[in-house]
Amino acid sequence: MSFPQTTGSASGDSQKQPRELPAHIVAQLASAGRSTDTAGQPWGGRNLGEGASHTHQYPSDTGRTESTVQQAFAAFVAGDIVEENVVDALRGARVFAPVVAEVSHSVITDEGLISDKEADMALISIEAPDGRKALPIFTNVDALAAWHDKARPVAADMRKTALSAVEDQNQMLVINPGSDMTFVVRRPALWAIAKGESWVPSYKSPEVLKQLKDITSDLAVVTDVRITAGQGVASLSAEGKQLAGGGPGPELNITLVLVPGLNQEQLNTAIQVFQQRLASHRELSEAIDSVQLSLTSQ
16 A cells, blocks of 8 residues: 655645544644644654654653554454454554654855754655545554654554644544555544544444435435445555455445436436535534445346
8 A cells, every 4th residue: 555755734636625623623632732743742942862762752662563453453464353443452552653854944154055953843644545644653663664764753642643643634544554564544533533432434333324314315316325335445465465444445335226217317416415415414424434426226
């Protein structure tokens, strides 16, 4: 799985607009503080030689993947657990965010040369295949160093990391990019971690299905709604084995069952009305990361 790297805020026409944050996440961010790294330390005036090591917050930490997370990864690759179980294992884990130095203050010397006087630390962001901003996170320092040899690891618990990711308008976490198994925590799971709540994928949620049926109940051309996992839910192991989760999306495939014999205009109207209702439904917008829409008359 390949994600182009960008540092700082993402830009470009392909960048999707971030969703409005729910009030409870805004409150969490307010209590977590601003202008800090994922460990809660101020970026301003930070020196690469101090406070940027993984030993800063966890002095006895070996920098290795925690055993519970390693066991969850192995079980997931073996097909013994599903992606929400991996998210549960990550929820309380210590992880590492990569940071790099960015020049914050330069001066021109008497010789007319530019001299960098101060450097701040900045989180690295990457771009998902659909153009959304994502935060790379690592479960061990060796994987981070192999991915970016100039980045420094900042250790923090996953919830604080999730809050920082949301504050920086990241739409997902990419766990261990470039490693044997890369696992994507999509936006609803990211928000659930930030809120300290459990997560159920939208394609397994009875509540999501009920709400989808509710918003189509008065559409005479729609006879039923079905949901399955989207084509982008799966990911691949290093050996090329398809894994049932951990992908960047699309997360949810929604199938509208329509009455037979509709013309193109009727089809277009039904799709437009459904998409408008889906986009304006707050609970569904929070619960669903990304959607594929299918039509059938059977």
